[in-house]
Structure formats: structure tokens, C-alpha cells
Amino acid sequence: MSAILEPPFPPASMSRQAARLQVMAFWTVMACLAIAGTLIVLLIAGFLVRESWPLISEAGPLRFLTDAGWWPRDGSFNMSPMILASLLLTLGALVIATPLSLVFATFTCFVAPPWLANGMRVLVEASAAVPTVVYGLWGITVIVPLVNQISPPGSSLLAGMIVVAVMIFPTIAMLSRSALQTVPPGYAQAASALGVSNAQTVLRIVLPAAKHGIVSAMILGAARAIGETMVVLMVCGNIVQVPKSLFEPVRTLTANIALEMPYAMGDHRASLFVAGLVMLILVSALVALGEWVGATGQRSAP
Amino acid sequence: MNTLGSSLPYPRDRLWNGFLWVGSLLVVAVLLWPLLIVVLEGSHALSLEFFTQSPSDAGRSGGILPILVSTLAIVSVSLAAALPLAFAIAVMLTEVCRPDGWIATSMRCSLDVLAGVPSVVFGLFGLSLFCRQLGMGYSIAAGGLTLACMILPTLARALTTALEAAGEQHRVSGAALGLSQPAVLWSVTVPVALPGICAGLILAMTRALAETAVLLFTSGYSDRMPESIMDSGRSISIHIYDLSTNVPGGMQNAYGSALALLLMLTVLSVSVHWATRWMHKHMTGASQR
Numbered sequence: 001m002s003a004i005l006e007p008p009f010p011p012a013s014m015s016r017q018a019a020r021l022q023v024m025a026f027w028t029v030m031a032c033l034a035i036a037g038t039l040i041v042l043l044i045a046g047f048l049v050r051e052s053w054p055l056i057s058e059a060g061p062l063r064f065l066t067d068a069g070w071w072p073r074d075g076s077f078n079m080s081p082m083i084l085a086s087l088l089l090t091l092g093a094l095v096i097a098t099p100l101s102l103v104f105a106t107f108t109c110f111v112a113p114p115w116l117a118n119g120m121r122v123l124v125e126a127s128a129a130v131p132t133v134v135y136g137l138w139g140i141t142v143i144v145p146l147v148n149q150i151s152p153p154g155s156s157l158l159a160g161m162i163v164v165a166v167m168i169f170p171t172i173a174m175l176s177r178s179a180l181q182t183v184p185p186g187y188a189q190a191a192s193a194l195g196v197s198n199a200q201t202v203l204r205i206v207l208p209a210a211k212h213g214i215v216s217a218m219i220l221g222a223a224r225a226i227g228e229t230m231v232v233l234m235v236c237g238n239i240v241q242v243p244k245s246l247f248e249p250v251r252t253l254t255a256n257i258a259l260e261m262p263y264a265m266g267d268h269r270a271s272l273f274v275a276g277l278v279m280l281i282l283v284s285a286l287v288a289l290g291e292w293v294g295a296t297g298q299r300s301a302p
Numbered sequence: 303m304n305t306l307g308s309s310l311p312y313p314r315d316r317l318w319n320g321f322l323w324v325g326s327l328l329v330v331a332v333l334l335w336p337l338l339i340v341v342l343e344g345s346h347a348l349s350l351e352f353f354t355q356s357p358s359d360a361g362r363s364g365g366i367l368p369i370l371v372s373t374l375a376i377v378s379v380s381l382a383a384a385l386p387l388a389f390a391i392a393v394m395l396t397e398v399c400r401p402d403g404w405i406a407t408s409m410r411c412s413l414d415v416l417a418g419v420p421s422v423v424f425g426l427f428g429l430s431l432f433c434r435q436l437g438m439g440y441s442i443a444a445g446g447l448t449l450a451c452m453i454l455p456t457l458a459r460a461l462t463t464a465l466e467a468a469g470e471q472h473r474v475s476g477a478a479l480g481l482s483q484p485a486v487l488w489s490v491t492v493p494v495a496l497p498g499i500c501a502g503l504i505l506a507m508t509r510a511l512a513e514t515a516v517l518l519f520t521s522g523y524s525d526r527m528p529e530s531i532m533d534s535g536r537s538i539s540i541h542i543y544d545l546s547t548n549v550p551g552g553m554q555n556a557y558g559s560a561l562a563l564l565l566m567l568t569v570l571s572v573s574v575h576w577a578t579r580w581m582h583k584h585m586t587g588a589s590q591r
Binding site: 019022023026027029030031032033034036037038039040041042043044047048050051100103104106107108111112120123124126127129130131132133134135136137138140141142166169173197198199202223226227228229230233234254257258261262272273276279280283284286287291 | 315317318319321322323325326328329330332333334335336337339340343386387388389390391393394398408409412413414415416418419420421422423424425426427429430431451454458482483484508511512513514515518519539542543546547553556557560563564567571
């Protein structure tokens with residue numbers, strides 16, 4: 001408490017004007033640093049646009065969907081197989097992770113004894129902090145050989161979907177759980193009093209009441225899945241093609257950036273920045289949409 | 303919240319509860335699976351030598367000492383760069399801007415967008431700005447600065463919460479004693495918020511440690527001992543990626559490194575937990591006095 005009696009800043013011996021100058025300097029420095037931190041987003045967008053502009057302005061943005069194929073050395077930049085792979089992978093991961101998340105959320109909210117619900121919550125939170133490269137390592141050594149036993153080569157769209165589903169599960173599960181917790185307990189109690197079975201109560205009353213929060217959780221999970229790089233780089237096989245089945249290898253947009261950036265030059269390099277720009281816009285749009293859906297739900301909540 | 307499950311009036315609900323139990327145990331099993339594999343396979347590789355030797359034979363044998371040093375250097379650079387920015391943002395949000403004014407809103411919005419940017423996009427940005435434009439090349443400094451951009455939202459949010467939790471009351475009492483606003487900030491608010499600030503720093507550190515894609519083409523691949531922060535250095539997550547995909551026979555040490563990484567993250571997370579708890583106790587105690 002002695003610090004309050006003798007403020008070190010500004011020292012008591014200072015003249016009033018010097019002290020005021022020092023205070024001014026402090027706020028100026030703080031404001032500049034804060035503005036710098038706020039502008040990083042624009043800096044990122046600016047650099048991506050600057051690096052990709054030569055290629056976009058040359059033949060228009062549609063060329064990335066209509067070129068003959070992905071042969072960057074011959075100036076042909078068709079990204080559609082990779083965009084399709086990214087979307088399929090995200091969709092598959094959502095299809096696997098969402099039902100499991102809802103089971104987890106319902107179980108921990110309504111059925112599990114408190115100690116078990118608490119333990120599971122800690123496990124899911126810890127899983128959210130596991131590095132994606134560790135999930136990739138698990139994918140390579142466990143999931144890929146398993147998929148290989150069903151249908152070679154193993155490194156495939158399906159393997160990617162499974163591992164990415166496990167990776168995004170904590171996000172969807174925790175957000176869905178908090179969505180279920182915002183449903184007023186009176187709903188469930190009233191249903192019980194009317195003799196509605198537990199299953200009907202959850203499926204017909206609680207889940208519909210929490211639907212905004214759940215959809216928001218799914219969209220935020222999708223944003224994580226589509227931006228994921230390491231897992232897909234390690235388990236999807238990295239072949240540029242439109243997959244004919246779940247067991248065929250694919251290359252996503254993010255994996256393509258990571259694979260080709262170290263040696264790309266000229267237009268090839270610019271095309272990878274275009275892919276980065278597409279990812280930035282796509283993920284920002286998804287996050288904004290997810291937040292918006294969540295906020296709508298909160299506003300309409302009773 | 304345990305409003306439904308306590309009694310089972312209908313036979314059909316026994317089926318429903320059974321379904322939920324089985325589904326949840328399946329979830330627990332799937333979540334534990336990667337962790338158990340890493341612990342089981344990795345424990346063969348861990349030994350004292352693993353932490354004190356350099357990698358040899360492309361990482362198949364030897365340890366991870368230079369990789370730990372590089373990782374530490376990258377994380378330190380990123381924290382050192384992100385801390386002043388995050389602190390300034392937190393001070394602006396808590397001390398200066400009106401909470402619902404346009405400046406505070408746009409700052410928060412910018413941080414939210416930054417938090418959503420995919421890590422590989424940060425990598426592209428870092429390559430373009432730090433490695434090429436500023437001429438740092440593939441170096442620990444370039445990787446650390448790129449990582450700083452990535453952890454900035456996490457850190458800024460944690461510091462804002464810490465400063466907010468330090469409380470209006472201290473601020474008002476300080477002002478009543480005739481202290482200037484920066485003086486109150488330095489000698490009252492920051493010391494009170496220090497545990498929260500430390501927890502935020504550790505949280506940001508776990509994010510930085512776990513990241514791979516940002517460093518893939520900014521900090522370089524060299525597994526030598528780095529001589530300065532302008533040297534190329536390989537982080538532990540890149541080491542795991544490289545050993546498991548590019549080096550046949552590197553799996554054992556990949557698992558060893560993964561276990562080392564998980565252990566570090568566990569220690570850090572547990573310490574955040576305790577710091578937060580201690581802070582809670584300390585703060586409520588302080589308000590009662």
C-alpha cells in the first residue's frame with residue numbers, strides 16, 4: 001500500500017508541467033500501440049491482396065474455377081477440386097461431430113451424475129487445447145491404417161473427415177452444451193409434469209429451444225474445420241483430384257498452400273496467396289454468420 | 303440441471319438413457335484415444351538423454367535439445383511482441399474508451415476477426431511481410447513475430463478481463479487521492495490484476511506452443527542449435543510433423559516429442575488453473591477487507 005502514498009509515476013519531485021507531459025506521452029504511446037494492434041487485420045488483408053493482385057487482375061477471378069487444371073508451372077490455376085475437397089471435408093466432419101456433440105451435451109446436462117459431467121467437461125476442454133499436429137500424428141498412425149484395411153490407400157477424404165471431426169468436436173460440444181444450459185429449466189419441468197417422456201422432452205422441446213445456439217456452434221466448428229491445415233496435410237493424401245468416393249485421397253486448399261509455398265515462384269506464388277485470400281474471406285464470413293446466428297438466438301430467447 | 307434423469311417412469315426412457323450413456327462413453331473413448339496413444343508410444347522415447355542431446359540421423363535418433371531451445375526462443379519473441387500491443391489494447395478498452403462507443407466496438411470486432419483467421423493465412427502474411435519485405439528470411443524472429451499476430455486476440459482478451467476484474471473501486475479511490483490515471487494504472491490496477499495478466503500470458507503461451515502451420519514457412523526447418531534469433535530454428539510441433547511425414551522410421555521420436563509437448567502444455571494449463579483460482583480467492587478476500 002506504500003506504493004499509493006508515494007506514486008512512482010509521476011514522481012512527486014517533478015514539476016507540474018513535466019508530469020503532465022509524461023502523462024500525455026504515456027497515453028500517446030498506449031494509443032499508438034493499440035491502433036497498431038487493431039490494424040493487423042487490415043495489414044494481413046492488404047498483404048494478401050497485394051501479393052495476389054497481379055494474377056487476379058490478369059484474367060479475372062473466375063479463372064480459378066474455369067482453367068484447365070491445377071498445373072501452376074504452365075499457368076493453369078483451377079482450384080475447384082481443392083475448394084470442393086475443403087467443403088466436403090468440412091461437411092463430413094460436421095456430420096460426424098454434431099450428433100456426438102449433441103449426445104455429449106444432453107448427457108452432461110440432464111443424465112450424467114455431477115462428478116461424471118464435470119470430468120467429461122474437463123476432458124473436452126483439455127482436448128480443445130491439444131495441438132492439431134498431435135491429432136495429425138494420431139491420424140497417420142491409427143486412422144489411416146484402419147481406413148486402409150477397408151479400402152486402400154488409407155490416406156483419404158474419409159480419414160481426414162474422422163480426424164478433423166475429433167478435432168472440432170470440443171468446439172461444437174462446449175458451445176452446444178452452453179446453448180442447452182440457457183434453455184429455462186421450467187420447459188423441461190413442465191414437460192415432465194405433463195407426462196412427456198425424457199426422450200421426447202429433449203428431442204421435441206429442449207433441442208428446438210436451443211437450436212440457434214446449436215447452429216451457431218456448428219458454423220463456428222465448420223470455420224475451424226475449413227481453416228485446418230496440419231491434420232489434412234498429414235492424413236488426406238494430398239492428390240489434386242475430385243474424389244469419386246470417400247476412400248480417395250484429396251488435397252484441400254489449406255494443405256495446398258502449406259505444400260507448395262516453400263518452393264513457389266511468380267504467378268504460382270501469387271495463386272497461393274489467392275487461395276489464402278479465399279480462406280480469409282470464407283472463414284471470416286463463417287465466423288460472422290455463426291456469431292450472428294448465436295446473437296439472434298439470445299435476443300429471441302425468453 | 304439434473305431435472306430429467308433422476309427417475310425413469312417409462313420403459314422407453316431406459317432405452318433413451320442407455321443410448322446417451324453408450325454415446326457418451328464412446329465420445330470419452332475417442333477423445334482419450336489420441337492422448338493414450340501418445341503417452342504409451344511416447345514414453346518409450348522419453349529419457350533424460352532425449353532432452354539433453356541434439357537430433358541425429360534426421361531426428362531418428364538423438365534428442366530434441368536444440369528444438370526445445372528454438373521453440374522457447376520463438377515463443378519468447380512472440381510473447382514479447384504481443385504483450386505491449388495486447389496491454390495497450392486492454393488499457394484502451396478498460397480505461398479510455400466508452401465500452402459501447404465506436405472505437406471500442408471496432409477494436410473488439412478487429413480482434414474477433416483476427417481470432418478467426420486460419421493459421422496458414424498467418425503463415426502467408428508472415429512470409430510476405432517479415433521474411434521477404436523486412437528481410438528477416440526464415441528465422442526465429444520472423445516466426446515469433448508472425449505467431450505474435452496470432453496470439454494477440456487471446457492475450458488482449460485475457461488482459462482486458464484481468465484489468466476489468468481489478469475493479470472500478472481501486473480506480474475511483476486512486477483518483478480520489480489525487481493520482482493521475484497512469485499512476486493509478488501502474489501502482490494499483492496492474493499489481494492487483496497481475497495474477498490475471500500472468501494467466502493470460504500462459505494461456506497465450508500454450509496457443510503459441512501448439513501452433514504448427516504458422517511456422518511452416520516462417521521460422522525455417524534447421525534442427526541445429528540456433529545461434530541468434532535471426533537464425534533459422536525448428537519448433538517442436540514442426541519437428542513432430544517432419545518426423546512423422548518426411549522421415550521414414552522417425553515415428554518413435556515423433557511420439558516422444560509429442561509427449562514432451564503435451565507434458566509442457568499440461569504443466570502450463572494446470573498453472574493457469576491455479577493462478578486463476580488464487581486470483582479469485584485473493585480478489586474476493588481483498589474486497590472483504
